Amino acid sequence: MYVPYSIVNPLTIVQIARRLPRPGDILVGVGDTVEPAHIVAQTVRPADFRIINVARELNVPLKKVKNYIKVEQGERVSEGDVLAARGGLSGGSCRAPIGGTIVGSGRGRLLLEADPQPIRLNALVPGVVVDTRPSEGVLIETVGAYIQAAWGNGLEAYGPLRVIARAPRHPLRPKHIDPASQGTILVGGARLDEETIERAIEMQVRGIIVGGLPSRLLSLAEGAGFPIVATEGIGKTPMSKATFDLLRSLDGRDVALSAQLRPRWGAKRPYIVVPMPSEAGTPVDPDAPIVVGSRVRALAPPARSSISRRGCLNSRPARG
Amino acid sequence: MMADEQSIESILIADCGAVITKLLLLERVEASYRFVAQAETLTTINPPWSDISAGVVHAIEEIEEITGRALYMRGQLITPREGPNGVDAFVAILSAPEPLRVVIAGLVREMSLESAYRAASGAYTRTEAMLSREGSLHSPQETWARSVRDLAPDVVLLVGGIDGGASRPVMELAEAIALAASMLEEDQRPRVLYAGNAQIRPNVTKLISDITSVEVVDNVHPTADTEHLGPTQRALETIYVNKRLNSTPGADTLRLWSRSELLPTATAFSRIVDFLWYRERNTDRGALGIDLGAATTSVAATFNERSYVTIYEQGIAYGPTDWVEEHGVDRLLRWIPEEVEDPQDIFDLLYNRELRPWTIPQEPQELLMEQAVAREILHSALDVAHPTWNAGKAQQYPTLMPRFDPILISGGGIVHLPRPGQALLIVLDGVQPVGISTILLDINRAAPALGAVAGIKPLAAASALEAGTLVSLGTVISPVGKARPGDTVLKMHIAYEDGGDLDVEARYGEIEIWPLLPGQKATLKLKPTRRFDVGMGPGRGGKIQAIGGVVGLVVDARGRPLSLPDDPDHRRRRLNRWIWDVGG
Numbered sequence: 081m082y083v084p085y086s087i088v089n090p091l092t093i094v095q096i097a098r099r100l101p102r103p104g105d106i107l108v109g110v111g112d113t114v115e116p117a118h119i120v121a122q123t124v125r126p127a128d129f130r131i132i133n134v135a136r137e138l139n140v141p142l143k144k145v146k147n148y149i150k151v152e153q154g155e156r157v158s159e160g161d162v163l164a165a166r167g168g169l170s171g172g173s174c175r176a177p178i179g180g181t182i183v184g185s186g187r188g189r190l191l192l193e194a195d196p197q198p199i200r201l202n203a204l205v206p207g208v209v210v211d212t213r214p215s216e217g218v219l220i221e222t223v224g225a226y227i228q229a230a231w232g233n234g235l236e237a238y239g240p241l242r243v244i245a246r247a248p249r250h251p252l253r254p255k256h257i258d259p260a261s262q263g264t265i266l267v268g269g270a271r272l273d274e275e276t277i278e279r280a281i282e283m284q285v286r287g288i289i290v291g292g293l294p295s296r297l298l299s300l301a302e303g304a305g306f307p308i309v310a311t312e313g314i315g316k317t318p319m320s321k322a323t324f325d326l327l328r329s330l331d332g333r334d335v336a337l338s339a340q341l342r343p344r345w346g347a348k349r350p351y352i353v354v355p356m357p358s359e360a361g362t363p364v365d366p367d368a369p370i371v372v373g374s375r376v377r378a379l380a381p382p383a384r385s386s387i388s389r390r391g392c393l394n395s396r397p398a399r400g
Numbered sequence: 401m402m403a404d405e406q407s408i409e410s411i412l413i414a415d416c417g418a419v420i421t422k423l424l425l426l427e428r429v430e431a432s433y434r435f436v437a438q439a440e441t442l443t444t445i446n447p448p449w450s451d452i453s454a455g456v457v458h459a460i461e462e463i464e465e466i467t468g469r470a471l472y473m474r475g476q477l478i479t480p481r482e483g484p485n486g487v488d489a490f491v492a493i494l495s496a497p498e499p500l501r502v503v504i505a506g507l508v509r510e511m512s513l514e515s516a517y518r519a520a521s522g523a524y525t526r527t528e529a530m531l532s533r534e535g536s537l538h539s540p541q542e543t544w545a546r547s548v549r550d551l552a553p554d555v556v557l558l559v560g561g562i563d564g565g566a567s568r569p570v571m572e573l574a575e576a577i578a579l580a581a582s583m584l585e586e587d588q589r590p591r592v593l594y595a596g597n598a599q600i601r602p603n604v605t606k607l608i609s610d611i612t613s614v615e616v617v618d619n620v621h622p623t624a625d626t627e628h629l630g631p632t633q634r635a636l637e638t639i640y641v642n643k644r645l646n647s648t649p650g651a652d653t654l655r656l657w658s659r660s661e662l663l664p665t666a667t668a669f670s671r672i673v674d675f676l677w678y679r680e681r682n683t684d685r686g687a688l689g690i691d692l693g694a695a696t697t698s699v700a701a702t703f704n705e706r707s708y709v710t711i712y713e714q715g716i717a718y719g720p721t722d723w724v725e726e727h728g729v730d731r732l733l734r735w736i737p738e739e740v741e742d743p744q745d746i747f748d749l750l751y752n753r754e755l756r757p758w759t760i761p762q763e764p765q766e767l768l769m770e771q772a773v774a775r776e777i778l779h780s781a782l783d784v785a786h787p788t789w790n791a792g793k794a795q796q797y798p799t800l801m802p803r804f805d806p807i808l809i810s811g812g813g814i815v816h817l818p819r820p821g822q823a824l825l826i827v828l829d830g831v832q833p834v835g836i837s838t839i840l841l842d843i844n845r846a847a848p849a850l851g852a853v854a855g856i857k858p859l860a861a862a863s864a865l866e867a868g869t870l871v872s873l874g875t876v877i878s879p880v881g882k883a884r885p886g887d888t889v890l891k892m893h894i895a896y897e898d899g900g901d902l903d904v905e906a907r908y909g910e911i912e913i914w915p916l917l918p919g920q921k922a923t924l925k926l927k928p929t930r931r932f933d934v935g936m937g938p939g940r941g942g943k944i945q946a947i948g949g950v951v952g953l954v955v956d957a958r959g960r961p962l963s964l965p966d967d968p969d970h971r972r973r974r975l976n977r978w979i980w981d982v983g984g
Contacts, residue, residue: 315748347446
């Protein structure tokens with residue numbers, strides 16, 4: 081579950097957790113300086129595999145299968161290699177459907193595992209490694225603008241920011257996405273439509289930041305191939321003015337965009353980090369109470385996504 | 401040092417839900433125990449805190465402010481009491497941790513797999529996949545193994561074959577599971593719970609135990625027409641407690657303060673439903689409790705000294721989007737008493753609610769949608785729970801609900817609604833009770849907490865329940881039968897204990913409410929028409945005692961099963977009429 085506040089801060093100390101999806105190797109140490117493309121950890125994706133039923137394919141009894149098998153456990157094979165054969169003119173053979181390694185055999189079958197595919201985790205942000213968790217991931221600290229968003233399509237990117245919308249309420253339209261958008265992270269105002277996403281795919285943009293995304297576009301956005309982040313949530317919601325103004329002030333800078341989302345267990349939420357060449361900035365205190373003067377954002381209609389300062393406080397705690 | 405049971409006079413109870421952590425202070429006030437303070441804060445199981453005890457401490461600070469007494473000092477809860485400060489005991493219940501991720505593997509979907517799913521629903525689990533042969537000629541071992549390896553669940557529940565029945569297909573499943581486990585890192589390998597054909601237990605254990613841990617329990621489907629879910633449910637609950645509850649970040653702090661082990665919330669809640677049944681010990685009726693939470697819905701039922709718990713995977717905030725994917729948005733829209741211009745707006749609302757579960761509806765349409773979700777989640781949760789019950793004489797009509805009295809409703813999804821009539825209507829629509837029931841509302845969400853208290857001081861829990869912790873919405877009479885709209889369903893003479901009487905009639909298609917105030921008693925003489933049954937047999941009436949509630953004496957004369965008009969305009973008129981009838 082997300083906490084009921086969103087950080088929109090022009091200069092703060094940000095700690096970004098970089099976690100492997102499965103246990104692996106950590107390639108950096110505490111104190112190391114990293115750049116966005118720096119590989120900080122790596123692991124392997126579970127390899128494809130095949131169970132080859134030799135007994136059935138060669139039509140031989142289980143007890144006799146071992147007489148026909150031509151490969152050893154641990155042996156590497158290429159796609160099409162003969163794994164077992166009966167010999168003779170009508171004997172037939174059993175070939176490897178994929179390249180890989182024979183990792184097991186028994187009950188008339190062979191287990192063939194493909195070469196595992198590496199997963200390399202980059203730093204995403206420039207900064208300093210402040211903590212490592214063996215085989216899990218690292219914590220990178222950086223200084224810059226930090227914006228927490230509401231929804232994301234699960235992908236990540238680092239690239240130059242290009243603010244297209246002129247106001248938080250302006251939607252991002254296909255005509256706004258010209259060849260100069262290639263490789264940039266676009267900022268729209270209120271929302272997207274199908275044509276805009278398709279145009280963005282065509283123009284090879286690196287990412288999109290928008291206020292709201294209608295739920296009918298979720299599956300299209302999830303398949304876009306680049307990160308899409310909605311700062312306010314789902315629907316036709318304008319971007320909050322504070323977020324929009326901050327992003328506009330950062331137009332042209334390089335930004336890290338993470339659209340990873342896990343609202344329910346683990347509470348992973350999308351964010352935008354704009355690194356700054358500064359050592360100033362203070363971390364955000366998650367336990368800071370809401371007091372008179374705190375900046376609050378309306379999450380529901382009629383004033384959704386508008387921001388104001390809290391003028392009075394109800395003595396009773398808010399009910400969730 | 402802990403206070404002994406006799407000397408416990410104050411108990412602090414923490415109820416850590418998926419979204420909200422609630423803290424209640426129960427104290428002895430003269431001869432009885434009463435709740436004297438409560439506080440709610442956000443649950444802190446997730447970042448940036450990642451420590452469930454932090455939310456409890458936040459709530460303790462609020463209780464300190466309310467009561468003016470110190471409860472927490474130098475990072476510790478003060479227990480037992482030290483003079484005016486601290487409490488004698490602390491207990492904690494949790495539903496916040498992630499459910500166990502379970503893959504179910506079996507042979508026939510309509511038999512062992514469905515039984516296994518119902519058994520898994522007895523604990524906090526999320527079923528990620530169901531593997532079966534599905535009519536395939538050859539055993540799809542590669543597909544099974546790939547599913548288990550890629551999902552890397554916490555538990556694989558392997559079932560299939562009646563005792564002494566099929567063995568080869570079950571062994572093929574076991575081989576695929578063993579293969580998948582062998583391809584995972586040791587600490588990622590699922591635990592296997594075997595609840596299939598008892599005759600091949602040694603073979604399954606031998607095959608799997610070298611690779612990962614395997615536990616054997618009684619077959620969920622020992623014969624073609626019997627189901628035996630209890631041992632599997634208990635085994636899954638034990639795994640949940642060990643793997644999730646006790647390893648939740650911050651749980652060690654709560655355990656240190658507590659007099660007893662941390663309890664799953666649904667277990668604590670079912671104790672109260674048990675208590676409600678044992679209070680009457682009526683073998684003709686069961687007691688039902690439904691706790692509609694943010695992430696899960698717990699259904700606890702007790703019949704004839706046997707308790708049943710079902711934890712449905714979806715709640716009022718987390719789950720409606722998945723629910724709509726499975727059942728379609730029309731089932732929600734049919735409960736909206738006004739035209740919805742763009743159903744897409746409904747999806748947007750549901751997604752945003754899931755992103756921000758601590759928000760509450762701000763606009764009428766949002767509230768109506770949330771109430772529609774509550775109706776359907778109740779209905780779906782009962783659909784899963786109902787087949788697990790052996791309701792005995794309470795089950796008068798096989799396709800309808802058994803007779804329940806009382807029906808206890810808990811959870812923020814219903815009890816926080818603006819008007820009690822709205823809560824009542826959701827229960828009538830979602831549960832569709834039959835016969836005569838008292839509807840109790842757990843307005844302070846104290847029932848699960850009292851279930852936890854019952855483990856250390858049963859007298860205090862019983863005393864608090866008797867002292868009016870649960871609010872009665874009223875006595876509801878739900879005749880079973882069908883007629884034409886406007887036909888008389890029931891004639892009733894109401895004789896108020898404190899004087900005065902009324903002769904009334906209920907007509908088909910209406911919800912009728914007559915005054916009967918909270919605590920007020922009346923004798924009802926019921927005369928249903930011959931096609932209707934109020935629980936005494938078709939057309940048979942009799943005298944009953946009724947106690948009032950905040951809504952009153954209710955006759956739901958819409959028939960069972962409840963059917964809504966197909967014509968949208970007609971349906972909306974009916975819905976609005978019913979909302980008006982209950983004062984919602």
